[in-house]
Amino acid sequence: MLKKKPVPAPSASWGTLAWPDAILPLSLDAQFRPVDERRLDQIAAGTLPACRAVFVAPAASELRPDLVARLTRALAERPDLGIVYADDAVVDGAGQVRSVHCKPAFNPALLMADDYIGFPLLIRAAVFKSLKPDFRQRYASATWFRFLLEAISAGIGIDRTPETLIASPLERPKATRTARAHGLDRWFETTGVPLRTAPGLTPDTLEIRRTLDPRPPVTLVVPTNQSRPKDDAGRPVEGAKPHVINLLDSLGRSTYPADRIRVLIGDDVADDAIYRGRSDRFAVTRLTTTRAPGERFNYAAKMNTLWRAAETDLVILMNDDLVVRRPGWIEALLTFALDRGVGGVGGRLLFPSGKIQHAGMTGGIFDVFAHPWYNRDAAEPTYGDWALTQRDCSAVTGALFATRRAVLDAVNGFDEDFALDFNDVDLCLKMRQLGYRIVYTPFAEMAHHESASRQTSFAPGSQTARFLRRWHDVLSEDPAYSPQLRTDTDVVASRAAATRWITERRG
Numbered sequence: 001m002l003k004k005k006p007v008p009a010p011s012a013s014w015g016t017l018a019w020p021d022a023i024l025p026l027s028l029d030a031q032f033r034p035v036d037e038r039r040l041d042q043i044a045a046g047t048l049p050a051c052r053a054v055f056v057a058p059a060a061s062e063l064r065p066d067l068v069a070r071l072t073r074a075l076a077e078r079p080d081l082g083i084v085y086a087d088d089a090v091v092d093g094a095g096q097v098r099s100v101h102c103k104p105a106f107n108p109a110l111l112m113a114d115d116y117i118g119f120p121l122l123i124r125a126a127v128f129k130s131l132k133p134d135f136r137q138r139y140a141s142a143t144w145f146r147f148l149l150e151a152i153s154a155g156i157g158i159d160r161t162p163e164t165l166i167a168s169p170l171e172r173p174k175a176t177r178t179a180r181a182h183g184l185d186r187w188f189e190t191t192g193v194p195l196r197t198a199p200g201l202t203p204d205t206l207e208i209r210r211t212l213d214p215r216p217p218v219t220l221v222v223p224t225n226q227s228r229p230k231d232d233a234g235r236p237v238e239g240a241k242p243h244v245i246n247l248l249d250s251l252g253r254s255t256y257p258a259d260r261i262r263v264l265i266g267d268d269v270a271d272d273a274i275y276r277g278r279s280d281r282f283a284v285t286r287l288t289t290t291r292a293p294g295e296r297f298n299y300a301a302k303m304n305t306l307w308r309a310a311e312t313d314l315v316i317l318m319n320d321d322l323v324v325r326r327p328g329w330i331e332a333l334l335t336f337a338l339d340r341g342v343g344g345v346g347g348r349l350l351f352p353s354g355k356i357q358h359a360g361m362t363g364g365i366f367d368v369f370a371h372p373w374y375n376r377d378a379a380e381p382t383y384g385d386w387a388l389t390q391r392d393c394s395a396v397t398g399a400l401f402a403t404r405r406a407v408l409d410a411v412n413g414f415d416e417d418f419a420l421d422f423n424d425v426d427l428c429l430k431m432r433q434l435g436y437r438i439v440y441t442p443f444a445e446m447a448h449h450e451s452a453s454r455q456t457s458f459a460p461g462s463q464t465a466r467f468l469r470r471w472h473d474v475l476s477e478d479p480a481y482s483p484q485l486r487t488d489t490d491v492v493a494s495r496a497a498a499t500r501w502i503t504e505r506r507g
Contacts, residue, residue: 012065021050023071024125027059032141032173035059043128054128056144057120058173061166062091071122074161082127082156083148085117086165087484089499090172100494101172101384105479106158109336109439110391112184112197114205115145116384117158118174120166127156142179149187162483164498177204184208195335201388207443208390210335215260218330218402219310222247223289223302224320225268229449242274243449244320251282256330258282265320266306268297300414300423303398307408314338315408319399321449325350332443333402336390343436344403344428346396347444348387354378357448359387360440361395361425363471363478364487369395369425372492383485383492393440394432394480398424400446403431410434422467429471 019025024043027035034040042048053075057063064070074084089100103116110116121144131150133143151158175183181197184206188195194211201207224244228236241249244265251261258281266289275286287309289302307315316333326332329347336345349358356373359382363369373382382388401424411430414423428438468475477483484498 012063012067014059014063017063017065017068019068020072021048022052022075023068023122024048024051024054026054026056028056028119028173029059032058032144032175033135040132043125044132046129048125051125053125054123055120056123057166058168060170061088061119061168061173064163064165067165070161070163070165074122075124078157078159080157081159082124083151083158084122084161085158086120086122086161086163087482087498088119088172089164089167091167091169093169097167097499099172100164100484100498102162102164102482102484102494102498103160104392104482105160107392107480108152108437109208109441110389111148112206112208113200113390114385115148115174115180117148118172119144127151130154131156139175139179139182142175142183145175145180146183146187149183153187153191160482164484177206181206200390201442202385205385205389208335209331210338212331212334212338215257216314216334216338217260217262217312218256218314218316218334219262219264219312220251221264221266221303221306221310221315221317222320223266223268223299223306226274227321242320245274247318247320247322248278248280248284250322250324252280253324253327254330255327261330262310262312264306264310266302296419298416298419300418301416303423304413304416307405307413310405313405315403315405317398317401317403319448322349322400323447325447326443326445329444329446332441333400336437336439336441337402337404339437341435341437342439343407343431343434344396344401345439345441345444346393346402347400347446348440348442349397349399349446349448349450350378351375352447352449356387357450358397358399359442360391360393360480361397361428362481362492363394363474364476364481365490366487367475368468369475370490371397372490374490376491386492388442390439390441390443392480393428393438394474394478395425395428396438396440398427399448399450400444402444407431407436418463418467422463426467426470429474 014025014027026039029035087102090098092098131147133147135143184197196209198207198209226242228242229240230236261282263282263284265286267286268289270288270290333345336342351357355375356378358371359373361369362372373387415426418426484495486493486495
C-alpha cells in the first residue's frame with residue numbers, strides 16, 4: 001500500500017513559543033515529573049490568577065508552531081471539557097516520522113488497556129488544582145495516567161482535538177505496563193469496581209477482567225437452519241456435521257460453569273434428528289422458526305423473536321457457524337456486558353484459515369461501516385495493536401454479541417426493515433444514541449464460517465440508502481476512529497496531513 005510522503009514544515013521548541021498568561025506550559029523530564037515543580041505550587045496557591053489551563057508534555061517534545069492558537073481554540077470550542085488531549089508523533093534524529101498516534105474520542109476501554117492518551121494534555125486550571133498530580137506514590141511515572149483515572153471518577157469531561165501537536169525524538173512517552181497496572185488495580189479497589197488487570201496479548205497492553213462471584217446465568221441465542229460446512233466450490237462437505245452441532249460440541253471447552261449456561265436455538269428445520277442422543281451439560285431449548293412457503297428470510301425478525309424468549313437478562317447473540325477458540329470467552333464478554341454503562345460487547349472472529357473476519361467495526365471506511373483488517377493474517381501487526389486490544393467501538397458484529405435484555409428492550413431490538421444486512425450495526429448505533437458504550441474484546445475469540453448459516457444475498461438498495469441516511473453523522477466521522485486516519489483502505493493508517501508539520505529541529 002502506497003503512502004503519501006509528508007510535507008516538511010518547521011517545528012518549534014518550548015522556548016520559542018509566545019505563551020499567553022492564560023496557558024501555563026508544564027514540561028516534563030524523562031520520568032514525567034515537572035522540570036520546574038514550583039509551578040505546581042503556584043497553581044495550587046492561586047498565585048497565577050490569569051492561568052486558565054496547563055499544557056503538559058515531555059520537555060524533549062517538538063511543538064507545533066501554531067500550538068498556542070490551537071490550544072486557545074480548543075479551550076473556547078469545548079467549554080464542557082476539563083481535559084483535552086491531542087495526537088502525537090515519534091521522529092528519529094534526522095527528523096523522519098516513524099509513527100503517528102491518531103487517537104479516537106474518549107475511549108475508556110482502550111485507555112485502561114493501553115493508555116492511548118499519553119501526551120500532550122491540556123488541563124483546565126480548576127481541574128489541575130482540584131486533582132493535583134502526586135509524584136510521591138509508587139510508580140510515579142504513571143502519575144499522569146492516574147490523574148486521568150481520578151478525573152474519570154470526578155466526572156471531568158475528557159476528549160480529543162484530532163490534531164498532531166507534539167513529536168517525540170525517542171519512543172512514544174507513556175508509563176510502563178507494570179506502572180499502569182498498579183495504578184488501575186488501586187483505582188479499582190478505591191472505586192469498589194470488581195475489576196482487575198492481567199497481561200494483555202501484546203507486551204504493552206493489559207486485559208481488564210471482572211471478578212464474577214457468583215457467576216450469573218446467561219442465555220446463548222443461536223439461530224440455525226441446520227446448514228453444513230461447504231467446500232471451495234460451495235458444495236456441502238460429505239459427512240460433515242451441521243454448524244450448530246459443531247458449535248454445541250465446542251461449548252464444552254468453555255470455562256464458564258455449564259449449569260449457568262442456557263442455549264436457546266431457533267431452528268428453521270422442523271426435524272430434530274441432529275440433536276437426538278446429545279448429553280450436553282448445559283441446558284438446551286429448541287424453538288422451531290419455520291417460515292411459510294415463499295416467506296423471505298428475515299434475520300432481524302428471527303433474532304427479535306428469540307431474544308424475547310430468553311429467560312435471563314444476560315444474553316449472547318451468536319451465529320451457529322462459530323467454534324470456540326478461547327475457553328474464557330464468556331467471562332471476557334461479561335466483563336463489559338455487566339457494566340450498566342455498556343450496551344453490547346463483541347468478540348474477535350477469525351476465519352478457519354486463521355485470518356481476521358472481525359476485530360471491531362469502523363464507520364466511514366469505504367463510506368460505510370467496515371471491518372478493518374478483513375481477511376488479513378491474524379499474526380500481522382495492526383495499527384496501535386487495536387485488533388488485539390480491548391477498546392470501545394461504535395459497532396461490532398452481531399455474529400457474537402453480548403448484551404442485556406433491558407438494553408434490547410430500550411431500543412426495541414433489531415430494526416426488522418434491515419432484514420439481512422446493517423441490522424447489527426444499526427442496533428449498536430441505537431444503543432450509543434441512548435448513551436450506552438459498545439466494546440470489543442479480543443479475549444472472546446471464535447472461529448467463524450461467515451454467513452454460512454444464512455441465505456446469501458445483498459441488501460436492497462432501499463435498505464442501504466435508509467441506513468446511510470440514518471447514520472450519516474457517524475459515517476462522516478466515527479468517534480471511535482480519527483479523522484486523521486485513512487478511510488480509503490481497511491488497513492488502518494494515518495493520513496499525510498497528520499505528519500505534515502513535523503521536520504527535524506532547526507538550529
